[in-house]
Amino acid sequence: MRIGLSTPVVVQLPGHRSDWEERATVEDLARVAAVADALGLDHLTCSEHVAVPVETAATRGATYWDPLATLSFLAARTTRIRLATSVLVLGYHHPLALAKRYGTLDRLSGGRVVLGVGVGSLEQEFALLDAAWDDRGRRADDTLRSLRAAWGRPEVDGLVIEPHATSTHVPVWVGGRTARxxxxxxxxxxGWMPFGLPSDELGALLARVELPPDFEVVLGPGRPLDPLGDPDRARRRLIALRDVGATVASCAVRADSADHCCDQLGALRDLADEIGD
Structure with missing residues (x-):
């Protein structure tokens, strides 16, 4: 099981964010990303929300950095760690626009893009963007098929797409919390990147499906881990993810500063190595 980082600062969820993230600088963010890269962590994440209604911000959070701008910045401050959207809402985008924009990021980063995608669940945001809410699942499937057909190709349906991604394959992790x-x-x-499901339900859903070879199950521990302050609990939570079927754990860590966050990542790496042994 590989370990990725649910990037601090760029998404601040109530009950999950640490206080230091509210006052963090761009250089703090870059330093954390560089440490995650040097430690050999699997990926960094960034989510997508254009605007969150005031009445839902208390539960969903209000801070969502733009994923394309953010991951482009992090690509320039790292060398090997993958850059994962978590997630792009397919209904907000034309598939060729995604192929061009994130294909450019893939080229800038040397082929490190992972597209985490989802159907979307915030009706007010769909309305804001004049995106179709009804039948959004089917529409998302169509967009995903078109995106995969266009990815990394210089010409699609008589249209030139330059620059394009480094290859015609891109890892796609589908978010959600349903059997569908x-x-x-x-x-x-x-890969599948579910959220908000207990372990027994995750196990039951995974048991019903024959997973293809090299399929990635990307799970999070729920709450941020504290590998330095409570390593036993962090170890148990990582083992629980592995045992339910995770091939990748996407983790956040508790911290009181950027330096503390970096130290926590080192301890998290050590725990992951210990579990692997």
Missing amino acids: SLRRAVELGN
Whole structure:
């Protein structure tokens, strides 16, 4: 099981963010990303919300950095760690626009893009962007098929796309919390990235589906880990993810500063190595 970082600062969820993230600088963010890269962590993440209604910000959070701008910045401050959207809402984008924009990021980063994608769940945001809410699942499937067909190709349907991604394959992790999202991931993606599901439900859903070879199950521990302050609990939570079927754990860590966050990542790396042994 590989370990990735649910990037601090760029998404600040109530009950999950640490206080230091509210006052963090861009250089703090860059330093954390560089340490994650040097430690050999699997990926960094950034989510997508254009605007969150005031009445839902208390539960969803209000801070969402733009994923394309953010991951482009992090690409320039790292060398090997993968850059994962977590997630792009497919209904907000034309597939060729995604192929061009994130294909450019893929080229800038040397082929490190992972597309985490989802159907979307915030109706007010769909309305803001004049995106179709009804039948959004089917529309998302169509967009995903078109995106995969266009990815990394210099010409699509008589249209030139330059620059384009470094190859015609891109890892696609499908987000969601339903059996349908898992089926979508198996049929159209390379991995499943569910959220908000207990371990027993995750295990039951995964047991019903024959997963393709090299399919990635990307799970999070729920709450941020504290590898330095409570290593036993952090170890148990990582083992629980592995045992339910995770091939990748996407983790956040508790911290009181950027320096502390970097130290926590080192301890998290050590725990992951210990579990692997």
